[in-house]
Structure formats: C-alpha cells, structure tokens
Amino acid sequence: MDAVLTLRGIRAGYGAEPVLKDVDLTVPAGGIVGLVGESGSGKSTLARVVTGLLQPEAGEVLLHGRPLGPRRDRETCRKIQMVFQNPEGSLNPRHRIGRTLSEAMLFHGTATRDNVRAKCRALIERMALPADTLDRFPKSFSGGQKQRIALARALSVEPELLVADEPTSALDVAVQLKMLELIRSLRAERNLTMLFISHDLGVIRYLCDEVAVMQAGRIVEHGEAARFFERPATAYGQTLLDSVPRIGL
Amino acid sequence: MEREVVLAVRGLNLYNRDGERLVKDLSFSLRAGETLGLVGESGSGKTLTLRSLIGLLPEGIRETHEARTDNPNCAMIFQNPQSALDPLCPVFRQLCEVIAARQGVGRAEARARALRLLRRLSLPESLAREDRLPGSLSGGQCQRLLIAMALSCEPEVLLCDEPTTALDVTVQKKTLDLIRALQAELGFAVIFVTHNLAVAAQLCQSLAVMRQGRIIERGPTEQILTSPREPYTETLIGAVLPVPERRG
Numbered sequence: 061m062d063a064v065l066t067l068r069g070i071r072a073g074y075g076a077e078p079v080l081k082d083v084d085l086t087v088p089a090g091g092i093v094g095l096v097g098e099s100g101s102g103k104s105t106l107a108r109v110v111t112g113l114l115q116p117e118a119g120e121v122l123l124h125g126r127p128l129g130p131r132r133d134r135e136t137c138r139k140i141q142m143v144f145q146n147p148e149g150s151l152n153p154r155h156r157i158g159r160t161l162s163e164a165m166l167f168h169g170t171a172t173r174d175n176v177r178a179k180c181r182a183l184i185e186r187m188a189l190p191a192d193t194l195d196r197f198p199k200s201f202s203g204g205q206k207q208r209i210a211l212a213r214a215l216s217v218e219p220e221l222l223v224a225d226e227p228t229s230a231l232d233v234a235v236q237l238k239m240l241e242l243i244r245s246l247r248a249e250r251n252l253t254m255l256f257i258s259h260d261l262g263v264i265r266y267l268c269d270e271v272a273v274m275q276a277g278r279i280v281e282h283g284e285a286a287r288f289f290e291r292p293a294t295a296y297g298q299t300l301l302d303s304v305p306r307i308g309l
Numbered sequence: 310m311e312r313e314v315v316l317a318v319r320g321l322n323l324y325n326r327d328g329e330r331l332v333k334d335l336s337f338s339l340r341a342g343e344t345l346g347l348v349g350e351s352g353s354g355k356t357l358t359l360r361s362l363i364g365l366l367p368e369g370i371r372e373t374h375e376a377r378t379d380n381p382n383c384a385m386i387f388q389n390p391q392s393a394l395d396p397l398c399p400v401f402r403q404l405c406e407v408i409a410a411r412q413g414v415g416r417a418e419a420r421a422r423a424l425r426l427l428r429r430l431s432l433p434e435s436l437a438r439e440d441r442l443p444g445s446l447s448g449g450q451c452q453r454l455l456i457a458m459a460l461s462c463e464p465e466v467l468l469c470d471e472p473t474t475a476l477d478v479t480v481q482k483k484t485l486d487l488i489r490a491l492q493a494e495l496g497f498a499v500i501f502v503t504h505n506l507a508v509a510a511q512l513c514q515s516l517a518v519m520r521q522g523r524i525i526e527r528g529p530t531e532q533i534l535t536s537p538r539e540p541y542t543e544t545l546i547g548a549v550l551p552v553p554e555r556r557g
Contacts, residue, residue, distance in 0.1 A: 202351075303478040307546065307551070
C-alpha cells in the first residue's frame with residue numbers, strides 16, 4: 061500500500077536535548093495510525109514536525125514519497141491538516157464560524173465565492189451541528205461542538221493527511237464517544253488517512269488500525285492494533301495496557 | 310458497628326445570579342473512611358456541589374439548604390494541579406506555608422513535617438533543597454504535591470475534583486493507588502468527582518449519578534454498574550471504551 065506519510069530519522073526539539081531522537085514512522089493511505097505514550101514522550105512534538113510547525117534538526121518528512129523542504133507551499137499546507145487538543149484555542153473568538161470556515165476554503169481554493177456558503181452549510185450539516193452555526197461566535201458552543209467545528213475546518217480543505225492531537229481528551233466521555241463515532245463514519249465516507257495522538261488506549265482501540273508506542277522520544281513498538289492489544293511486544297506497552305482503568309469489578 | 314457520619318447534606322440548592330437553580334435538592338451523607346463517586350457530564354453540578362461543601366463557591370452563586378454538617382474538616386484537590394499552585398513561589402515553600410498555617414507550628418517544624426510528607430508521597434527530597442517552581446514539575450508530581458497539602462490539613466473528608474483527568478494513564482493509576490493507600494492508612498472519607506465511570510469504579514464503594522443538577526441514581530458501585538436503572542447511567546457505562554484484560 062502507498063504510504064501517505066513517511067518519517068525518516070527525525071531528530072527535533074526545543075533546546076540542547078532533542079525531544080525526538082531518530083524517529084521513523086509510516087502512515088499508509090486510508091489508515092489510521094494511533095500514536096500513544098505518556099506526557100512528555102514527544103507525541104505532540106512529532107505532530108508539530110509533521111505539520112511543519114517545527115523544523116527537524118535531522119531526518120526528513122516525506123508526503124507520498126516526496127521529501128518536504130523547510131518552506132512549504134500553500135498546496136502542501138492544504139494537504140496536511142491538524143485538529144488540536146484544546147478546541148477553545150483553535151478557533152478565532154472574534155470570527156463567526158461561517159467566516160472561519162469560508163476563509164480556509166477560499167484560501168486553499170476548495171470553494172469559490174459562489175459556492176462557499178453552500179459548501180459550509182453542507183459541512184456543518186454533516187457534522188451534526190445546529191443550522192445557525194455559521195452565524196454564531198465560538199463562545200456560544202460547547203466543547204464538543206467546538207471540536208466538531210475544528211474538525212470541519214480541517215476537512216473543509218480536503219486534506220490528504222489529518223493529524224489529530226488528543227482531539228477528545230478535553231471532552232466528557234459521552235461527548236467523546238459521539239466525536240469518535242463521527243470520525244469513524246467520515247473515515248468510511250472520505251477514505252481519511254490519519255495520525256491520531258492519544259494517551260487513552262480505549263480511544264485508540266476504538267479507532268485505529270495500527271498502534272505506534274512512543275517512549276522518551278523514540279518509537280519503541282509499531283504494529284497492527286489488534287496484535288498490540290492482544291500481546292504488546294514491549295514491557296512498556298504492557299505497562300500502558302495495565303494502567304487503563306477498567307469498569308469490570 | 311457503623312462508623313460515624315462525617316459529612317451530611319440535606320436539600321442543598323445552588324442558584325446563579327439569574328435565580329436559575331443549578332443544583333437541585335441534593336442530599337447525601339458520608340461515613341468515616343467511605344468513598345462516594347459523583348459521576349455525570351460537564352455542567353451537571355458536580356464541581357459546584359464540591360465547592361459548596363468546602364465554602365469555595367464562585368461569586369454570584371447563592372446557596373440554600375435544609376441541613377448540613379457545620380464546618381466539616383474538608384480538603385480539596387483539583388482537576389488542573391498546575392493552576393492550583395502559585396506559579397512564582399517554590400513548591401516546597403508553598404507546602405511549608407500550608408502546614409504552618411493549618412497546624413500552627415513554627416518554620417523549622419513545618420519544614421520537618423513537609424519533608425516527611427514528601428517522602429510519604431514519593432516526591433523527590435531535592436524539592437526541599439532546590440527552589441523548584443510548579444512549572445518545572447510534571448503534572449503527576451504537582452498533583453501529589455497538592456495531595457500532600459490537602460493531607461497536611463488532616464482532613465476527615467478529601468474532596469477530589471477530577472484529579473486524574475489531566476494526567477495520562479500510567480500517572481493516573483499511580484495517583485489513584487496513592488489515594489487508596491493513604492485512605493486505608495489515615496481513614497479519611499473521599500468524595501470523588503469524575504465523568505469517567507471506569508475511574509470511579511476503581512476507587513468508590515458507592516456512586517451517585519448526577520444529571521442537570523440532580524442525583525438521578527445512587528447505590529453501591531457494583532449494583533449501579535451491573536444493573537443501572539436509568540438510561541442515562543447506561544449511556545455513561547457505554548461510553549467507557551474497553552481495553553481487553555491482559556491474558557496469560
């Protein structure tokens with residue numbers, strides 16, 4: 061299968077000691093790869109490198125086998141989109157949702173002045189958001205709704221890779237489940253390719269085909285999700301699995 | 310022999326500025342050493358209830374009640390440990406200040422007691438020697454520091470407001486284990502607020518499910534989990550995404 065994203069020997073960080081030390085990772089077309097690991101293991105730094113928010117000190121990021129340079133053009137930016145952990149911080153509080161969505165689409169050329177409004181409406185309907193969403197400001201929405209708007213914004217420009225950094229960890233369990241169901245149905249519909257970051261193994265198991273485990277800046281294990289949950293290859297993977305709170309008594 | 314009731318509330322109502330009732334007619338009681346889980350979605354009134362118990366209601370919230378325990382000896386730990394600490398004051402000094410104020414001891418004695426608490430909660434003793442600010446500690450360490458502060462008040466009831474939601478799974482497990490061990494040793498009661506039933510099931514003997522300001526269902530944890538009466542409780546149980554148990 062064609063790989064949408066390939067990372068080779070990535071080293072990156074913010075100071076003398078690199079956060080990511082020699083990371084290799086492949087995300088196949090149409091696949092959802094779950095990246096797990098504890099806080100500080102480098103998951104979000106990896107997302108920043110993939111989306112071009114942070115330059116790696118060494119190694120390369122390849123999209124469909126072509127290396128991405130230090131300066132990305134508009135088209136490359138469109139192809140890789142991101143949903144962040146905190147929905148409050150990812151929407152401009154002074155812009156109505158309609159403006160947030162249509163600016164992204166017009167900038168990246170996925171809509172024209174004539175059809176942008178109709179496209180926005182179709183999108184919010186698909187996300188099961190209220191009909192008057194486009195005319196409202198972010199503060200009037202709940203956390204779960206805001207996160208669906210952030211997802212709508214990311215998908216509005218038809219990306220080839222979606223990077224989601226803990227998109228449900230700020231949400232209630234019931235709201236989280238609705239969001240995950242939505243991602244699952246969108247995936248079937250749009251053949252989404254995703255890098256899904258979470259420390260919640262229940263979420264990863266629900267959504268992902270593959271699991272990559274990160275520890276102290278390295279990927280220590282990467283394989284099929286079913287196999288990981290059956291028999292993790294590393295002691296650290298087992299520790300993660302053993303730590304999950306279970307409802308069984 | 311039944312243990313003494315350390316906290317009891319009857320007919321608690323909380324209103325906002327517009328007179329809207331946010332918590333409706335809430336009653337419960339807690340015996341020494343007992344653990345009650347308060348579960349429900351955001352906005353169901355869980356946190357407000359806790360804040361009212363410890364007298365930390367936000368401005369503009371009005372309380373009425375038929376009866377409640379006078380001045381229960383409560384301490385509280387919060388969802389976001391980093392923001393519950395003064396970011397510009399070394400953490401060990403913050404701990405010493407709480408001990409000095411609550412236990413009425415001098416500086417030297419407060420330092421000695423703080424050091425004992427650091428050891429008890431497996432926090433590095435270097436915190437006492439170096440001036441470390443909250444920002445340089447991990448989330449799990451900050452939460453343990455807050456637990457240390459709470460314990461220094463020698464509470465009869467420990468109020469926990471989603472203390473593990475901001476932590477990742479391995480640290481969450483360590484924190485829950487720690488609360489359980491301390492409770493067994495010191496005998497305080499716990500009210501544990503969470504939206505995650507799996508977390509509540511780890512710790513609590515009984516559960517109260519809250520929705521829109523009311524307790525809609527309560528009972529022993531096992532009974533609630535195996536035969537819930539309310540559809541909403543079923544939804545909460547269904548929202549816990551399972552991970553298979555380890556085999557072999």
